[in-house]
Amino acid sequence: MPSCVSDTPPSSLFDRPPDTLPVTAPAGLPDGPNLITIVTDDQGRWAMGAYGNREIRTPSMDRIAREGAIFTNAIVATPVCSPSRATWLTGRYPTELGITDWISPDESRSGLGLKGSTWPKVLQRRGYRTALVGKWHLGMQPQFHPTKLGFDWFYGFLGGGNRPMNPTLEVDGKQTKLKGPLPDLLTNAAITWLRQNKDKPFALSLHFRAPHLPYGPVPKTDSAPYAKLAPTVPKLSGLNQQQLKRRTRNYYASITSIDRNIGRLLDTLDELELSNDTIVLFTSDHGYNEGRHRINTKGNGQWMAGGVTGPKRPNMWETSITVPLAVRWPGIVKPSMKIVEQVSNIDLFRTVLGMLDVPTPKDCKARGVDFAPLLRGVPMPPRKTLFGQYDLHNYGLAYLRMARTRRYKLVQHFHARGMDELYDLIEDPSETRNLLRRAPKGFDRSIAVGLRQELRTWMESITDPLLTDPY
Amino acid sequence: MPSCVSDTPPSSLFDRPPDTLPVTAPAGLPDGPNLITIVTDDQGRWAMGAYGNREIRTPSMDRIAREGAIFTNAIVATPVCSPSRATWLTGRYPTELGITDWISPDESRSGLGLKGSTWPKVLQRRGYRTALVGKWHLGMQPQFHPTKLGFDWFYGFLGGGNRPMNPTLEVDGKQTKLKGPLPDLLTNAAITWLRQNKDKPFALSLHFRAPHLPYGPVPKTDSAPYAKLAPTVPKLSGLNQQQLKRRTRNYYASITSIDRNIGRLLDTLDELELSNDTIVLFTSDHGYNEGRHRINTKGNGQWMAGGVTGPKRPNMWETSITVPLAVRWPGIVKPSMKIVEQVSNIDLFRTVLGMLDVPTPKDCKARGVDFAPLLRGVPMPPRKTLFGQYDLHNYGLAYLRMARTRRYKLVQHFHARGMDELYDLIEDPSETRNLLRRAPKGFDRSIAVGLRQELRTWMESITDPLLTDPY
Numbered sequence: 001m002p003s004c005v006s007d008t009p010p011s012s013l014f015d016r017p018p019d020t021l022p023v024t025a026p027a028g029l030p031d032g033p034n035l036i037t038i039v040t041d042d043q044g045r046w047a048m049g050a051y052g053n054r055e056i057r058t059p060s061m062d063r064i065a066r067e068g069a070i071f072t073n074a075i076v077a078t079p080v081c082s083p084s085r086a087t088w089l090t091g092r093y094p095t096e097l098g099i100t101d102w103i104s105p106d107e108s109r110s111g112l113g114l115k116g117s118t119w120p121k122v123l124q125r126r127g128y129r130t131a132l133v134g135k136w137h138l139g140m141q142p143q144f145h146p147t148k149l150g151f152d153w154f155y156g157f158l159g160g161g162n163r164p165m166n167p168t169l170e171v172d173g174k175q176t177k178l179k180g181p182l183p184d185l186l187t188n189a190a191i192t193w194l195r196q197n198k199d200k201p202f203a204l205s206l207h208f209r210a211p212h213l214p215y216g217p218v219p220k221t222d223s224a225p226y227a228k229l230a231p232t233v234p235k236l237s238g239l240n241q242q243q244l245k246r247r248t249r250n251y252y253a254s255i256t257s258i259d260r261n262i263g264r265l266l267d268t269l270d271e272l273e274l275s276n277d278t279i280v281l282f283t284s285d286h287g288y289n290e291g292r293h294r295i296n297t298k299g300n301g302q303w304m305a306g307g308v309t310g311p312k313r314p315n316m317w318e319t320s321i322t323v324p325l326a327v328r329w330p331g332i333v334k335p336s337m338k339i340v341e342q343v344s345n346i347d348l349f350r351t352v353l354g355m356l357d358v359p360t361p362k363d364c365k366a367r368g369v370d371f372a373p374l375l376r377g378v379p380m381p382p383r384k385t386l387f388g389q390y391d392l393h394n395y396g397l398a399y400l401r402m403a404r405t406r407r408y409k410l411v412q413h414f415h416a417r418g419m420d421e422l423y424d425l426i427e428d429p430s431e432t433r434n435l436l437r438r439a440p441k442g443f444d445r446s447i448a449v450g451l452r453q454e455l456r457t458w459m460e461s462i463t464d465p466l467l468t469d470p471y
Numbered sequence: 472m473p474s475c476v477s478d479t480p481p482s483s484l485f486d487r488p489p490d491t492l493p494v495t496a497p498a499g500l501p502d503g504p505n506l507i508t509i510v511t512d513d514q515g516r517w518a519m520g521a522y523g524n525r526e527i528r529t530p531s532m533d534r535i536a537r538e539g540a541i542f543t544n545a546i547v548a549t550p551v552c553s554p555s556r557a558t559w560l561t562g563r564y565p566t567e568l569g570i571t572d573w574i575s576p577d578e579s580r581s582g583l584g585l586k587g588s589t590w591p592k593v594l595q596r597r598g599y600r601t602a603l604v605g606k607w608h609l610g611m612q613p614q615f616h617p618t619k620l621g622f623d624w625f626y627g628f629l630g631g632g633n634r635p636m637n638p639t640l641e642v643d644g645k646q647t648k649l650k651g652p653l654p655d656l657l658t659n660a661a662i663t664w665l666r667q668n669k670d671k672p673f674a675l676s677l678h679f680r681a682p683h684l685p686y687g688p689v690p691k692t693d694s695a696p697y698a699k700l701a702p703t704v705p706k707l708s709g710l711n712q713q714q715l716k717r718r719t720r721n722y723y724a725s726i727t728s729i730d731r732n733i734g735r736l737l738d739t740l741d742e743l744e745l746s747n748d749t750i751v752l753f754t755s756d757h758g759y760n761e762g763r764h765r766i767n768t769k770g771n772g773q774w775m776a777g778g779v780t781g782p783k784r785p786n787m788w789e790t791s792i793t794v795p796l797a798v799r800w801p802g803i804v805k806p807s808m809k810i811v812e813q814v815s816n817i818d819l820f821r822t823v824l825g826m827l828d829v830p831t832p833k834d835c836k837a838r839g840v841d842f843a844p845l846l847r848g849v850p851m852p853p854r855k856t857l858f859g860q861y862d863l864h865n866y867g868l869a870y871l872r873m874a875r876t877r878r879y880k881l882v883q884h885f886h887a888r889g890m891d892e893l894y895d896l897i898e899d900p901s902e903t904r905n906l907l908r909r910a911p912k913g914f915d916r917s918i919a920v921g922l923r924q925e926l927r928t929w930m931e932s933i934t935d936p937l938l939t940d941p942y
Contacts, residue, residue: 104888238709238777294781305777306709310765313782397868397887416868417575 030127032356033329034278035203036265039088040258041081041135041212042298044288045074045322047255055232056252057225060263061326064282068328069337069375075404076286076345077388079299079320081160082137084285084345085207089138089149090116091349091366093389093462100391101300102160103137113139117364119352120150120203126358129197132156133190134207151205155189162209164254165217181219183210187261191268198272206265211254211288213297215247222260223253234291238305244291251290279355280328283345292319293431299390299400312396316388316411317431321402329355333375342406343371344386367462382406385451387458399466403455410451414466422448501598503827504800505749506674507736510559511729512552512606512683513769515759516545516793518726526703527723528696531734532797535753539799540808540846546875547816548859550757550770550791552631553608555816556678559756560609560620561587562820562837564860564933571862572771573631574608584610588835590823591621591674597829600668603627604661605678622676626660633680635725636688652690654681658732662739669743677736682725682759684768686718693731694724705762709776715762722761750826751799754816758791764902770861770871783867787859787882788902792873800826804846813877814842815857838933853877856922858929870937874926881922885937893919 045051049058050065051072077087082103083094094100103112120130131153132146137160139145146154157169168177169185178185190206197204216223226249233244262282269275286298295301295313298320303310323345327333343351347368353360354370373380388402399414407426413419422435435443459467516522520529521536522543548558553574554565565571574583591601602624603617608631610616617625628640638653639646649656661677668675687694697720704715733753740746757769766772766784769791774781794816798804814822818839824831825841844851859873870885878897884890893906906914930938 106888236779238779240777294777294779303774303776303781305774305779305781306711306765308707308709308765308776310774310776310781311784393887395887395889397870397884399868413868416864416866417577418866 030201030356030358032201032358034201034274035123035128035281035352035356036269036278037203037205037281037352038262038265038283039085039134039205039207040255040282040284040324041207041209042286042288043211043255043284043324044290044292044319045284045324046292046319047211047251047288048324050326051324055229057256058259060259060266061282061324063266064262064280064328065326065336067330067335068280068326069333069339071325071327071339071343073340073342073406074283074323074325074344075321075342075386075388076323078390079286079316079388080390080392081285083390086114086116086138088285088345088348089114089118089120091119091346091368092116093346093367093387094391095389095464095466096365096462099138100389101393103139104394105159108140108159111141113141113144114149115144117361117366118150119349119366120205122150122353122358122361123203123356124150124152127201129200129202130205131190131193131197131202132205132207133193134186134205135160135162135209136207153193155193156186156207157209161212164210164214164257181217181257183208183257183261184219187264190265194265194268194272194274198274208258208261210258211251215250215254218253218257222257223250225256226252234294236291236294236305239291239294240307243307247296248290251288276330281326281352283325284323287318287320287322289317289319293317300392300394300396312392312398314390314392314396314398314400314413316390316400316402316409318409318425318429321388321404327355327375329375334377337375337377339374341371341374341380341382342386342404343374343383344368344388346386347371385454385458387455389464401455401459401464401466403451403458405451408447408451410448410455412452412455422451501672501827501829503672503829505672505745506594506599506752506823506827507740507749508674508676508752508823509733509736509754510556510605510676510678511726511755511795512678512680513757513759514682514726514755514795515761515763515790516755516795517763517790518682518722518759519795521797522795526700528727529730531730531737532753532795534737535733535751535799536797536807538801538806539751539797539804540810542796542798542810542814544811544813544877545754545794545796545815546792546813546857546859547757547794549861550787550859551861551863552756554861555756557585557587557609559816559819560585560589560591562590562817562839563587564817564838564858565862566860566935566937567836567933570609571860572864574610575865576630579611579630582612584612584615585620586615588832588837589621590820590837591676593621593824593829593832594674594827595621595623596832598672600671600673601676602661602664602668602673603676603678604664605657605676606631606633606680607678624664626664627657627678628680632683635681635685635728652688652728654679654729654732655690658735661736665736665739665743665745669745679729679732681729682722686721686725689724689728693728694721696727697723705765707762707765707776710762710765711778714778718767719761722759747801752797752823754796755794758789758793760788760790763790764788771863771865771867783863783869785861785863785867785869785871785884787861787871787873787880789880789896789900792859792875798826798846800846805848808846808848810845812842812845812851812853813857813875814845814854815839815859817857818842856925856929858926860935872926872930872935872937874922874929876922879918879922881919881926883923883926893922 050062076084083099086097086099124130130151132151134156136158140158167182231248289295294305296304301313349366350370354372386404390400392398401412403410409423411421423431521533547555554570557568557570601622603622605627607629611629639648702719760766765776767775772784820837821841825843857875861871863869872883874881880894882892894902
């Protein structure tokens, strides 16, 4: 099965040998658990109670973590929406899919969209009922419609943006103007679908647009807890503290508006007595910065010193690539389990199938590894290095490639001299000291050399176009 | 003479028809005037008294303008040192010379430098004594030494940087540590050379490093006039006014330290009775921003809102591309003459030769036009469009191309979506309103279409690699 290549260099001990993967589909309906995947949009890992934030109210997200496992070292392969969602659904890197930045409206018109085998498609073929409720942002043309890419049912919006209140959504194939908060409308639809499909094995994907900008308006019930809060914000020179606190309150409120809806969904599972038979996976498409590193948003973060927004700071900061990841899997995952191994959303294609014991198809090109054993409490040899990328080409220009171990992160800026970055994530978790420019005395310079070599090997393994680009 | 192509599309009326250029060298020594070209480094046009700045003290620069002509619409083809200097000396665009950003030390080590025919070389062959005193920054390897590229004599430094005080300079081919302010040391050398060469036709190039960062230290006599000044600085949100005022004082002082030395040079010309036989051309290698547009420095400007420096804002702002340009030419140029036609440093190769009545060599590849007729008071048909470029690849990434008429400026950001800029330079001289994003009602959109077309024709004429780049 040579097409099922791994994303790690051959030396890695972590990959499950391809020949142990089951490749034939069993007869009849699967008897594995159901699956609900909840993905928020632009939620930094720091913006969730279970990760130690005592200001934000996320009782339902925290409940998933408390009743299941929480990953303390989960990253995404790329720090912007469209490519990250593409990776999440296919287990392939953005360059392999031709989606390397958020899909702009004119790119969408020119025919850009997701071409690739998705795990919902695999589940669908296996007999699962599948649905996507919420944001797509992986192509607007008919051939890229979610119902062509593995989802029986779609309720939501195909582009990247929408209004937090009174949005227009695709309902039964028609653009429909609706009343109410977007997260509530989406959750209503998800719950309705759940009630209709509760007897079959199902896989429901609920993709919120929140807490993406604009953060509001949200219902008063979600913003009220923060009305008098003076949230903790980065104290870096040039940041307007008052503006930042106001923004952070609104950001928190947006997340709480999702959380309240996740609560409704979990309650529905309880009510339908589905909780024990349903894996609930919660994550975000990438991280976020609200003033962190003096930027706002994510991999294409806008410089925000001085209370104004400046040009992009293309980045793969930890705050942009780390995500919340929690999996509740009653009977299998030990409650309040903490998983410290580093995992990536490149792994989720294989892991979803692994959790459900669904065989990987023969022609599968998904990279990454199935880390479901970790959830089952089965130790796996730790994976040494994870890889990432980001090609900024909307409102800025950058070609980033990243190699990240538990301790070090190398970011290479291709075509641009003098911008490469190396951080010690243990000694300097805020990534304030670029070791390629200011290394402490005695720092072992072979670390950068080794990571560059690993990065190159990985780039070769995905036939990265940057390797042959004349610039 | 097909290699002497023009930089303007064929439709332009401005170009002197190639067949009118004299191509044979006369016998004997030239009897034309001598030439002194003075180039400052990073001097915005706004930082000179003759351009209306009442805070800065530049009596000697102003004297050149008062006794000669001042150009109110002079730009450079590119807004960063090395490529601009390369264009200045060769009349060719940066992409044609392979020098598109400042030459970094490792690029220099890898063999980057100026390959091209320079006007000092043409003058040298014509019998002029030539000298470069000051900054080179066009290659450090032996084959790129100024003495290989048209200068009989070199006193200065080959790289881009140096200390404003007690620098190390190349003196008679040897690295020599000296004592004193850099502008004074350079001017001393220029004056000594002048005294030695006063009897021959000569062309002296004096290339200051000031007012490049670091602005100081400068002698107290140069900083004293600003000790109590609260200079006018941009009042834009996020800018630290106090910091900006302090920086501007130091910037002014650095310029005054040059001006004082230009005064010494002009006095020497008077003393040697050379003033009437010597053209003095004063300019800078590009413009500058000290808080303008919320950035510091030039085409690779650093975002400075909030009193901290952020990522690059690659730009071709007017403040970055317009330069002071004044020419004193006794007997020919009418004192206090104002020349409003737009001219570019791409024209200077042909214009220098044109002023000196030196024929352009047969194999000349210099672009641009000879605008010496303007100085002689001979009207020329106005040139409609000027072109520019900048490929940022040090500490940032951008591929900019510019088409500029007297009224509009189009900047295309290649490979990057959504960043193109169009400004109305008459209605909006501060370039605050990008007409591609926010056009007033009734704005004629064909302006952008026309400029894009002109830009493309120009790019084709210089075989711009961006046209065939796969990205």
